[in-house]
Amino acid sequence: MENSTSPKFKQNAHDALNDASLQRALGRLKTGFKDKRTAAIAQLPEFEQLRDAARDIKNHTLANLDHYLTAFEANVIANGGHVHWCADAEEARQTVLKICQDKDAKSVLKGKSMISEEIGLNAFLEKQDLKVVETDLGEYIIQLRNEPPSHIIAPAIHVHKEQVADSFRATHKGRDINRPLDEPRELLDEAREVMREHFFAADVGITGANFLIAETGTSVIVTNEGNGDLTQTLSKVHIAIASLEKVVPTLEDASTILRVLARSATGQEMSSYTTFSTGPRRTEDLDGPEEYHVILLDNGRSNMLGTEFQDMLRCIRCAACMNHCPVYGAVGGHAYGWVYPGPMGSVLTPSLIGVEEAGHLPNASTFCGKCEEVCPMRIPLPKMMRHWREREFEKHLGPQSMRFGIQAWAWMASQPKLYQFATGIAARALKLIGGSKRAIRKLPLASGWTDIRDLPAPQGKTFKQLWAEQQAAKKA
């Protein structure tokens, strides 16, 4: 996805807050994800220790990233596969295209992949006259609707089933227009039927990867629909596209992280399917692709190494942070304006497309800390959002008025006498304005506050004035 609407975050948020259908959909986050995670974790006493272990595995890997990536590459090659190192989105797109062209491919099947969204792969391949079919139901729905995902594991969370039925009626030709499509089951069955035909006709299958295992040269995906398996086993060529930080040293390490992944994401102990791909089909194998390629995408990640943003590379894309984020819950994923929404997006997006472009995102947080509380990889998301604010401040981004306001306030606040004098006057004045209601409905220069809520009036004198009076009276 090349263009972001992140600079318009405020407008996007405004639109989202006034979109009744979206608001209804966001109401499902609680029962759909949050309650399930809570229940799953309550059943696993060692969950906190597992989080520590998962964090430590990734920290160790990131400290030795070059080593594990080279080991991974060597093992993929030893298994008969290919590894392509791609510095940026364009290189990755061209590499995928080249593989498709070499095979004279006409159609491409896709498993769910956020990296594919990041590099805008579908639009690019379609321009090259390749037919691209998403096989994850959620991805398929938003593909039909021509929309980006609004959530990293539930890409169509903003869509209601009635809207899905409309899309199906409009695109699945040759079926009875009045067929019943009211129940999720009916939608699923129809999607499955349509998808089957595509599976058997596919030349190239592209999936993402939840992990790359260095010791075996394996890519791992987790899905709940089994679509990923079919995508990669039925196609002649399997391309796994993954960003650098997906690598882990061993199978054991991947298993440890898997134990926190699904629980944090959907509250499942494990996703329904966990699929390991190690090289192309061997002669004795019954199925599998003829060719196996891994695209290793950097696209800005190596720049994060060694900076205060390195911890973000521990992210396993479980989406717990956005499921629990009150800001995401209010505005949904599209408002963030690029591929990655919610707290993880507010940290990652500025790293990948620049803080000039995505500056709103790390600011649109109350620092309530819920994201960090639930993140299985213990990523200090609020702290990193604050680091982005520091970068913005250094670069003189953000509203000039806010900058001036903070500095003027800091100047005042470092002169106690002056500050006390000024707050003493302000407290009195505001009390007068508040009147007998003790609340102020409208105040010049404070519309950000008073547009939404009354400003409670001060009691009149400041604590320090009263304290000084009291101490003096005691002495007298």
Add this chain to the structure above:
Amino acid sequence: MSFAPSSTSTPSSTPDPTPKPRVGLFVTCLVDMFRPTVGFSAVKLLEEAGCVVDVPMEQVCCGQPAFNAGDLASARKVAKPLIAMFADHDYVVAPSGSCAGMMIKHFPELFANDPEMAEPVKALAAKTWELVSFLTDVMKLQGVAAAFDGSITYHDSCSGLRELKVKEQPRKLLRSVTGLSINELQEPETCCGFGGTFCVKYPEISGKMVGDKTTDIKNSGADMLLAGDMGCLMNMAGKLRREGSDMEVRHVAEVLADMTMAAPGIAGSEKG
């Protein structure tokens, strides 16, 4: 060295009744300007728990607004004087999880590049407490001598809850208040949408969040809303008023100190 803590400042979890611990009250800017009653409630609670309370008069703010705006230089400028100001107290106590959290968790980050400040900042962080958890966890207070005839509901402010693990402490003391019952919110731990400058930078999002909060509050059926942070309280009280609710809103310290007669609630009209 001017920042060296005095010999009496070794924190001890089981305080000897003699001599009484000397507590420096960090009033916080919002309490100072908007709600002095909270400051006096804190003093009363601390004295009743056996502390000697001192209020350094030069104190202003912990620097959090600048820190969260990414302006570290301003944050340091505002924060630094506090470190010397409270160097001689046994404890520093604030009626706010947010401001105490700033001193405990974020001062070490803020001054990380200043080796001279490392020791004094560490010492300050080690002896700073949020008011209610100080009363229960350090002073081992089991209950308070207060009465309130009615039901309350309690919002867990984010910083206190997540940075300082303040959760059971206020409930424990509230349960000892004669006549008081607690109606829990559906989602007591969900942010109220205040977030410092967030609430004026993104008023619409903040408005949605505080609107969800006030719905939860009203549905609780409680007579009074309590919390431990003035920022959240002003946000929620302001929204309740805007929605036409006259529900009483107070800082938890006011109820625990039995000072609800001292002033009407936050944004509460004269009827008292």
